[in-house]
Amino acid sequence: xxxxxxxxxQKNSKDAGKMETIEAKGIxxxxxxxxxxxxxxxxxxxxxxxxxxxxxxxxxGICGSCSLVINGEPHGPEYGTTSCQxxxxxxxxxxxxxxxxxxxxxxxxLKDLVVDRSAFDRIQQAGGxxxxxxxxxxxxxxxxxxxxxxxxxxxxxxCIGCGACVAACKNASPMLFMSAKVSQLSxxxxxxxERERRVLAMVDQMKKEGFGNCTNxxxxxxxCPKEISVEHIARMNREYxxxxxxxxxxxxxxxxx
Amino acid sequence: MNLDSKIPSGxxxxxxEKHKFDMKLVNPANRRKYDVIVVGSGLAGSSAAAxxxxxxxxxxxxxxxxxxxxxxxxxxxxxxxxAKNYQGDGDSVRRLFYDTIKGGDFRxxxxxxxxxxxxxxxxxxxxxxxxxxxxRDYGGLLDNRSFGGAQVSRTFYARGQTxxxxxxxxxSALNREINRGSVKMYPRTExxxxxxxxxxxxxxxxxxLVTGExxxxxxxxxxxxxxxxxNVFFLSTNAKGCNVTATWRAHKKGAGFANxxxxxxxxxxxxxxxxxxxxxxxxxxxxxxxxxxxxxxxKGDTRPAHQIPEEERDYYLERKYPSFGNLAPxxxxxxxxxEACDAGLGVGPGGLGVYLDFADSIKxxxxxxxxxxxxxxxxxxxxxxxxxxxxxxxxxxxxxxxTMGGLWVDYNLMSNIPGLFVLGxxxxxxxxxxxxxxxxxxxxxxxxxxxxxxxxxNYFAGxxxxxxxxxxxxxxxxxxxxxxxxxxxxxxxxSRTVDSFHRELGKIMWxxxxxxxxxAGLEEALVKIPKLRDEFWQSVxxxxxxxxxxxxxxxxxxxxxxxxxxxxxxxxxxxxxxSCGGHFRTEHQxxxxxxxxxxxxxxxxxxxxxxxxxxxxxxxxxxxxxxxxKLATRSYK
Numbered sequence: 001x002x003x004x005x006x007x008x009x010q011k012n013s014k015d016a017g018k019m020e021t022i023e024a025k026g027i028x029x030x031x032x033x034x035x036x037x038x039x040x041x042x043x044x045x046x047x048x049x050x051x052x053x054x055x056x057x058x059x060x061g062i063c064g065s066c067s068l069v070i071n072g073e074p075h076g077p078e079y080g081t082t083s084c085q086x087x088x089x090x091x092x093x094x095x096x097x098x099x100x101x102x103x104x105x106x107x108x109x110l111k112d113l114v115v116d117r118s119a120f121d122r123i124q125q126a127g128g129x130x131x132x133x134x135x136x137x138x139x140x141x142x143x144x145x146x147x148x149x150x151x152x153x154x155x156x157x158x159c160i161g162c163g164a165c166v167a168a169c170k171n172a173s174p175m176l177f178m179s180a181k182v183s184q185l186s187x188x189x190x191x192x193x194e195r196e197r198r199v200l201a202m203v204d205q206m207k208k209e210g211f212g213n214c215t216n217x218x219x220x221x222x223x224c225p226k227e228i229s230v231e232h233i234a235r236m237n238r239e240y241x242x243x244x245x246x247x248x249x250x251x252x253x254x255x256x257x
Numbered sequence: 258m259n260l261d262s263k264i265p266s267g268x269x270x271x272x273x274e275k276h277k278f279d280m281k282l283v284n285p286a287n288r289r290k291y292d293v294i295v296v297g298s299g300l301a302g303s304s305a306a307a308x309x310x311x312x313x314x315x316x317x318x319x320x321x322x323x324x325x326x327x328x329x330x331x332x333x334x335x336x337x338x339x340a341k342n343y344q345g346d347g348d349s350v351r352r353l354f355y356d357t358i359k360g361g362d363f364r365x366x367x368x369x370x371x372x373x374x375x376x377x378x379x380x381x382x383x384x385x386x387x388x389x390x391x392x393r394d395y396g397g398l399l400d401n402r403s404f405g406g407a408q409v410s411r412t413f414y415a416r417g418q419t420x421x422x423x424x425x426x427x428x429s430a431l432n433r434e435i436n437r438g439s440v441k442m443y444p445r446t447e448x449x450x451x452x453x454x455x456x457x458x459x460x461x462x463x464x465x466l467v468t469g470e471x472x473x474x475x476x477x478x479x480x481x482x483x484x485x486x487x488n489v490f491f492l493s494t495n496a497k498g499c500n501v502t503a504t505w506r507a508h509k510k511g512a513g514f515a516n517x518x519x520x521x522x523x524x525x526x527x528x529x530x531x532x533x534x535x536x537x538x539x540x541x542x543x544x545x546x547x548x549x550x551x552x553x554x555x556k557g558d559t560r561p562a563h564q565i566p567e568e569e570r571d572y573y574l575e576r577k578y579p580s581f582g583n584l585a586p587x588x589x590x591x592x593x594x595x596e597a598c599d600a601g602l603g604v605g606p607g608g609l610g611v612y613l614d615f616a617d618s619i620k621x622x623x624x625x626x627x628x629x630x631x632x633x634x635x636x637x638x639x640x641x642x643x644x645x646x647x648x649x650x651x652x653x654x655x656x657x658x659x660t661m662g663g664l665w666v667d668y669n670l671m672s673n674i675p676g677l678f679v680l681g682x683x684x685x686x687x688x689x690x691x692x693x694x695x696x697x698x699x700x701x702x703x704x705x706x707x708x709x710x711x712x713x714x715n716y717f718a719g720x721x722x723x724x725x726x727x728x729x730x731x732x733x734x735x736x737x738x739x740x741x742x743x744x745x746x747x748x749x750x751x752s753r754t755v756d757s758f759h760r761e762l763g764k765i766m767w768x769x770x771x772x773x774x775x776x777a778g779l780e781e782a783l784v785k786i787p788k789l790r791d792e793f794w795q796s797v798x799x800x801x802x803x804x805x806x807x808x809x810x811x812x813x814x815x816x817x818x819x820x821x822x823x824x825x826x827x828x829x830x831x832x833x834x835x836s837c838g839g840h841f842r843t844e845h846q847x848x849x850x851x852x853x854x855x856x857x858x859x860x861x862x863x864x865x866x867x868x869x870x871x872x873x874x875x876x877x878x879x880x881x882x883x884x885x886x887k888l889a890t891r892s893y894k
Contacts (some may be wrong), residue, residue: 012805031533032641038535038756045754045809050800053808055323057496059536061637062421063327078640085640110467111806118444121324125436129429130388134308134706136379137386141343144397154390154415157422161326190388 001027001093005040007052008100010109013116017109019098022052029089033076034059034066036088053112061085061225064160067167068113069100074164074223082162082225102163104172106210117163119209120177127201128181130191149187156183158226165220171212176220178202179236180228186239196243203240258513258866260879263667264368269885270350273372276668277711281718288313291717292476294461296448296503298325300420300698301681302482303427304705310434312710317474318431318440319463321447321498321811326428329484329496330701333420334541334634336404336412337698339377344401348409350374355886357696360406360586361661361689362838362854363888364516364862366881368668369686376707377699381413383706387426391415404694405542406586406893412695417541417634423698427705447811449742450735451479451507451677458507458677459725462735464743466811469804471739473727478676478713481507482705485660485682487520489819489826490771491763493657494526494539500815501822504664504683512672513864513877515685516662517822518830521692521839522772523658524550524590527641527651528610537656538641540613541634542694545583547618547627548651550574550590552602552611562604562612562650573597581893588691588839588852589893591655595772596850598654605652614650655772659697661688661839662829665864665879669712670704675720678713680704685862690838743803746813751796755812758793762786762816762823770827775843779831783824790820825865825874832876835859847890856888 003024010017024040031039034056041051057065066083070076076086091097099113107115145153159180166174182199185191191198214233221230265276283291291314295306298320306318320328340353353374358365381399385391391413392400401410415422434440443463450462452473460475486501487493508514525540551570558565573593578585585593594611597603604610619627624647628635638646663685670678670686681701688696769782793816801807836845836852837859845853862879 028531028533030530030643032535035533035535039533042754042756045798045800048800051809053806057322057327057498058329058332059497060332060538061640062332062418063322063329063496064324064331065322065327080636081640085637087640087643089643114806116467117323121326121432121442121444124326124429125432127436129433129436130386131433132383132386132430133311134304134383134430134710137382140341140381140385140391141398143385145393146397147393147395150390150393150397153388154392154422157390157415157425158418160421161324184390185388188388188390190386 126205168223280715297482299328299330300701307430310439336414365689519661526656
């Protein structure tokens with residue numbers, strides 16, 4: 001199939017950037033979207049032009065590296081699918097395809113379609129963990145966890161941290177991403193002791209990073225390649241109110257000895 | 258080359274306990290005086306960095322991905338083995354040990370494997386405490402399933418994404434330490450040289466992949482947890498970024514490379530569909546719990562699967578290996594698939610595929626039952642192939658998946674370079690010539706959580722360290738090497754892209770050093786690879802500059818190393834005149850086509866020493882001593 005691509009090209013974080021039109025010819029409909037870009041890149045290089053930079057790694061929809069806004073939708077038109085698992089059979093020959101990076105103040109563009117998502121890491125570092133030293137915790141089966149709780153925690157834990165939720169949101173809110181971790185850990189008995197300080201610290205970090213708040217439009221859920229439900233945002237909000245009302249958590253120092 | 262394995266004396270069951278007591282400690286107040294570099298943030302790297310940081314050492318952790326959470330451990334699907342015997346089906350540490358030694362075709366160290374089986378139990382406890390949501394049954398207790406090469410159910414899992422959940426557990430532990438300031442994380446940073454001072458590993462030179470800045474980091478020890486080298490084949494189930502660079506750079510500085518020819522070809526992957534293909538996708542081994550592998554009995558049978566009657570199907574694994582059936586180990590299942598396809602019985606385009614059929618299981622437990630267990634895998638299969646595996650059988654074919662070879666390490670996981678430790682897939686130690694399913698996650702976490710935190714302090718406490726900073730001449734020299742290499746790639750300005758060389762190398766490796774090898778083919782590869790390497794250095798085309806994000810430049814460095822490494826792999830495969838596990842030399846097989854070991858001559862670890870470019874590498878031998886198991890012909894019949 002033949003396609004006309006309109007791709008965001010930006011030399012570095014200081015460059016203004018612009019859309020560039022590139023023809024992609026003879027693409028197999030069985031190729032993945034990223035393999036289509038590989039083919040385009042091979043041709044660009046043969047013609048002495050720099051290839052399009054884009055993040056990718058596992059190409060199995062699990063590492064969360066790929067991050068393309070395709071025709072205005074994060075990860076493109078297929079529901080519950082990352083850019084790397086999107087295949088060209090979802091498009092028609094002759095189609096125009098617009099490819100842009102995630103757009104959010106907290107995700108500055110580094111080059112072309114590559115953005116800096118380290119803000120996500122910093123939110124997790126603020127509180128997205130259970131404080132347990134490596135050593136000899138009790139036997140894994142000593143605390144039974146009801147299957148429905150374990151399953152629900154798992155549904156949240158599948159988040160791949162790609163940032164599509166932020167890219168889809170008019171407020172650039174990371175609440176779906178954050179709530180996935182808060183929800184997972186608050187549903188499990190092991191996560192309960194730190195539930196208050198965790199949610200307060202993560203929300204605090206979110207504000208510092210320049211992300212927006214949630215105004216319940218659910219664009220995030222629609223864009224999420226792992227189909228994470230906004231019910232986790234509701235749970236996070238409950239966790240937050242609970243924690244805020246009881247706030248006596250010391251701000252400084254996580255997980256002392 | 259000094260290859261003292263430092264295996265503790267005494268009975269097998271007591272070696273690790275005894276060794277833990279014999280090893281020296283570093284007191285808590287002194288730990289902050291030691292700097293540790295961890296390269297790689299997968300299961301082994303993250304767990305090591307988090308644990309060492311937690312103990313009080315100053316840790317710096319490096320990864321080339323934009324976040325440590327994206328390391329390729331994330332993609333592991335099926336599960337993690339542990340000898341918990343929660344199912345009461347006869348499992349024990351001894352049995353996991355024996356299954357692993359046998360699965361590895363008697364080419365692994367007894368003592369290492371026994372330790373792995375021992376600490377496997379602690380891993381599950383640790384992960385559950387971190388909030389890893391393993392599958393549970395209705396009583397709230399942990400569920401298990403079976404994997405290849407075992408007759409017990411000892412595999413813990415989190416749907417089809419166990420690696421993701423375990424890595425996110427280790428990532429959260431790492432985040433806690435970053436928050437506490439004990440670990441400093443360097444994402445989008447690639448290690449390009451190992452630096453040695455007075456014969457010890459004392460640091461690394463890295464390139465910031467965003468700014469292109471080259472910098473040095475000094476430490477008292479360097480830990481490589483940089484994964485395997487499967488991408489030497491270009492097409493593999495590895496992530497696109499996986500590479501051999503860190504271990505290869507260390508090898509060129511003197512670290513022995515052990516058994517590079519031991520590669521694992523995974524039997525159940527989605528077949529290649531075209532020459533645009535950039536990678537292959539694994540379908541978890543766990544599927545073989547419920548799927549049955551078959552091909553048509555008659556050559557050239559092009560009827561769709563559902564029209565082929567039962568009596569005209571050959572369920573060849575069940576036929577050849579009745580006691581293990583579809584759960585025969587990976588090397589055996591892969592070679593059987595190749596055999597069937599070579600005999601003209603393959604299915605799908607090009608005849609390079611066999612069926613993995615769930616019809617019987619769907620009849621038994623319904624589509625919903627299958628969906629609950631494997632939903633994400635079926636979904637992924639459908640995305641890639643546009644076929645519905647609930648209705649028609651999956652088509653699968655073997656693909657490169659894991660590499661058992663790696664840098665040589667002793668029982669303490671230290672290479673022959675003092676202060677250079679190697680963990681996880683990057684080392685060679687625990688899987689022999691074939692790794693069993695669900696054992697990679699086990700080994701990565703065992704090394705990081707439960708071995709290195711004991712053996713590293715022992716090294717520190719036993720050594721005297723001169724003060725070494727990144728200003729030391731050795732670092733400046735290594736930095737200059739890196740700079741001139743970068744410059745070389747950019748100044749060739751040839752006509753061929755990096756990927757075109759990588760694909761060509763991959764094809765040579767797959768054809769001549771893949772599922773089957775023979776002398777003539779390997780010798781041919783040993784002529785072709787150096788030629789291709791020369792061509793690479795004359796006509797590779799890398800655009801852009803070195804002072805910014807440049808993905809072609811990153812790839813060029815990795816492919817240049819693969820072009821050197823591939824040669825060593827073939828050399829190792831050529832020298833090992835026997836078949837064992839994933840290394841199958843067609844000259845050495847039994848009458849019914851099984852691997853034929855030569856224990857008299859090859860019961861050793863082959864460790865290669867780099868002698869300089871243009872010089873032939875030399876092989877050294879660490880004999881493998883079996884005191885607790887009897888060397889036997891592996892049988893799964």
